[in-house]
Amino acid sequence: MTLASGALMVALAVGGLAVGAESSPSAEPSPDPALMAEIAEEQQADLERLESVTVTDTMRADATFDLRPDGSRWDLVPADATWDLRPDDSTTPLETVVEKDESTTVRLTSDLLFQFGEHEVTKAADAAIRDLLDDVPRDAKVAVDGHTDSIGDDASNDELSQRRADAVAGILRDARPDLRLTVEGHGEQQPIAENEVDGKDNPAGRAKNRRVEVSYTGTVG
C-alpha cells in the first residue's frame, strides 16, 4: 500500500493563517511571511515524498515496539535506559596538545567549552583556559582558530566558529594582554576527523571536529 492511496493525506496549512488565528489574537506578533512561505514549500516537497512511499510489513514491524522490559528494544523502557557511569572510559579531556617542531597547538573541545549551540565559554572552561596560559611564552604570537563539524549550513558554521574563536580569544586577551592574537573561524572546512564513514554519520569524528585551537611557538623560559 502506498501512503498516497491510504489515509495519509495531510494538511499543509502553515503559519499564522487559519491555524495561527485559532489560538492567537490578531494583536499578537506574526511570523515573517516570506519564511512561512519557504516552510510551506518545504512541506510540499515532504508531502510529495510521502506520496511515493510504499509501507511494507517490514517497515511496520520495525516501527512497532513492545512496551515490556523483557526482550524489548524500546529505548524508554527503564531497564534499557539505565547505564553504569564509568569515568575511566567516558571522560573527555578539555584539551589535547599537539606539538610539532617548535609550534604547539592546544585543541580545546567545543563540547566542554560551550553550552549547546552557544558561543559563551562556561565558567569552568574559562578557568581551565586561563590555566593553559602558563605554558605560553611572553609576547608570543597566538593563533586562535574555531572549527565546527559538518552539521548545519556553511554560513551558520562559519559564524559559530568565528564567535567561539572570539570568545576564547577574549579570555586569552583578558588574562594575557601581552599576547599577539590572530582570530579566525573556519566553519567545517578544516576537519581533523571524518564527519562520515562509508557515507554514514560518524558522531565521534564530528565531536573531534568541534573545537577551538590555540597555537603558538616557543616555550616558557
Place this chain on the structure above:
Amino acid sequence: MRRTSGRVVALLVTGVFALGACTGTPEDGAAGDAPAEGGAVAGGEAAAPVEATGSARTVTGSMAETTSDIPDGAGVQGTVTITLRSVEVSEQTMTVRWATRWDGEDAEPDAVLSYYDMGLGTAATVIDATNLKVYRPFCTNGSWKGDGTDPILCEDSMVSSVRDVVAAKLPNHGTVEGWASLPAPEGKPAKVDVMPIEGLPGFTQADVTYLDGDS
C-alpha cells in the same frame, strides 16, 4: 512554566519512561472544554474537524494544547506550544497531526530556531499503554531496531514532516503544522499517549479516530 489545556494532559519524558500529569486545568487555555473552531469539542470528545481539499485533508481543530519553556541547557529562550490536532487510523496506518509554535519574546520578530537549537528531537512517539505497544514513524532507510547507524538513518528517513533537527525551522511566533505516519495500533485502542516532539511534554489519553469506522 507549563500550561495545558483540554482534557488531554501532558506527559513529559525525562530520560526514563516517566508519565507525569501536567499542571494546569482545563480552564487554563483556549481549548478548554469549549467548542473549538469548527464546532469540535476539545479534549478528544470528537474528532478534529476535517475539510476535504482535493487529495489533502486540512485539520483545523485541536484536541489539546500544551505550552512549555524551551528545555534548560538549550541556550535559547522562549516557549514552545504544541497543539495536538488528531490521531487517525485508516487501514494499517496511523496519522498523528499537530502544530508547533515557538514564541521568543526576547528574540527578534524575524528570528528562526531549529529543533537542534532548542535541544529537541523530531521523532514522534505514540504509546498504547493498554496493549503495551510503542509506535514510531515509518522510515524508508535504516532501522529503529538496528545497530550502529541504522537508527540514525531511520530517523533521517522518517515518514514525517520533520526529520532534520538542524534544517527544520521554527519562526518566531509562527505556527508550523506537523504530521507523522506510524503503524496502526494493534488491538484498536480507543486512547493513546502521544509525544509529537522529543523533549517536550506530550499528551495522554488522546482519542483515536478510526476512519474506517471500526471503532
